[in-house]
Every structure is written in C-alpha cells, then in structure tokens.
Amino acid sequence: EVQLVESGGGLVQPGGSLRLSCAASGFTFSGYWMSWVRQAPGKGLQWVANIKMDGSEIYYVDSVKGRFTISRDNAKNLMYLQMNSLRAEDTAVYYCTKERSRALHIWGQGTTVIVSS
Amino acid sequence: DIVMTQSPDSLAVSLGERATINCKSSQSLLSSSNNKNNLAWYKQTPGQPPKLLIYWASTRESGVPDRFSGSGSGTDFTLTISSLQAEDVAVYYCQHYYGNPPWPFGQGTKVEIK
Numbered sequence: 001e002v003q004l005v006e007s008g009g010g011l012v013q014p015g016g017s018l019r020l021s022c023a024a025s026g027f028t029f030s031g032y033w034m035s036w037v038r039q040a041p042g043k044g045l046q047w048v049a050n051i052k053m054d055g056s057e058i059y060y061v062d063s064v065k066g067r068f069t070i071s072r073d074n075a076k077n078l079m080y081l082q083m084n085s086l087r088a089e090d091t092a093v094y095y096c097t098k099e100r101s102r103a104l105h106i107w108g109q110g111t112t113v114i115v116s117s
Numbered sequence: 118d119i120v121m122t123q124s125p126d127s128l129a130v131s132l133g134e135r136a137t138i139n140c141k142s143s144q145s146l147l148s149s150s151n152n153k154n155n156l157a158w159y160k161q162t163p164g165q166p167p168k169l170l171i172y173w174a175s176t177r178e179s180g181v182p183d184r185f186s187g188s189g190s191g192t193d194f195t196l197t198i199s200s201l202q203a204e205d206v207a208v209y210y211c212q213h214y215y216g217n218p219p220w221p222f223g224q225g226t227k228v229e230i231k
Binding site: 095 | 157172219225
C-alpha cells in the first residue's frame, strides 16, 4: 500500500525553526517528484515546494523562498522540509504528496505547525 | 505566475441533481508538447487530506466514480458531478501544473446538499 506519513509538526515561536519529515512506503520513492502543500486553518490549499527524483531540481512558492528548504534522502525513503524564520502566517497543516504525471497523486494525513508566542 | 479562479465559491444542489464547478486560469494550460491540459481536480472532506479526482483536465483517477467528469481546454475548465450523492459533500479544488512551479490551487468550491 502506498503511504506517506508526515511528522515533526508542533508549536514554535515566531522566528523559530522546525523540520518536517515525510516517510514514504509502498512505492519506489526515488522514481517520483515529491511536493509539500499546506493549508492554513479554515483556508484553502497552498502549494509550497517540490523536489525532483534526484534532488537536482527544486521549486518554492515565493512566500517561503529563502526560509524553507526541501530535501530528500532516497536511501531512507524520506523527504524533509526545513522551515526557518517562521511567521504566524506559516501556521498550517503541512501535507506531503507524491506526484504522478505532475498531479498530486497521493497525500499524507498532514502534520500541524503552529507559529505563536 | 498563473492565477486560478474558481466559481462559484459555494453551491447547494439537490441529491441526484447535477453540480457544476468552474475553474479559470490566467493563461492557457495546454501543453504543446503533449496536447494535454495541465489541470487537476481534488476533493477534500472535513478533517481529511485532499484526494485526486481528475488529471490532464479530463482523465479520471482510478476508483473515482464515473459521475465525476472534467472538461475544458486552454483557460476554462469544468468539474461536473452528474448526480450528486451525499458523500460528494466536500470542498473541490482545481490546480494547474503547467510549466515550472509554483502551481497554485483555486480558492475552492464548497458543495452542499440543498
């Protein structure tokens, strides 16, 4: 069964850092682009970042450029999102997704990040 | 960047009736390399992650009931639920994946039972 499990969310103060992880199973992780998508409380979906199979191409939404870093470890079937200089507006559920034909084919259950003092 | 706009923001439809959601992009999503429209539709029920329904604008994901269909090309797209069922109550999002990211979503359309 294809599965994505996010972890690492929590409560952090403004300006702080968190690292989210996404554990993948049930498919050949190294063969797929992977993405992070977030959803602020009561709001819609926001695409955040994605990373190519070998990590050679990476893209971010403008609002996180310079603060967030996406990475992956294909040997461990893990994807990461390092989030620095966190702001209140980064408060959201963060979803890990597997791309297929560029669409977001499989979604994890999400991990919650709350940025508050 | 391409902007995605859905309409309406919400709609109420009677059980068994048709529901139609529109999605408009600020530029064409038709890829000349494969003649496909780079657009997907997702369904999200409360407390759950989104689920892929449609990709390439009209290709139904495996396991998605055939009452769901996607249509359109270029900049104008439609998701149609031909006969609304109770389990279709959800928020529906379109998203483009044309060119390089970012790939924004539409703002979402909430579908309820009338």
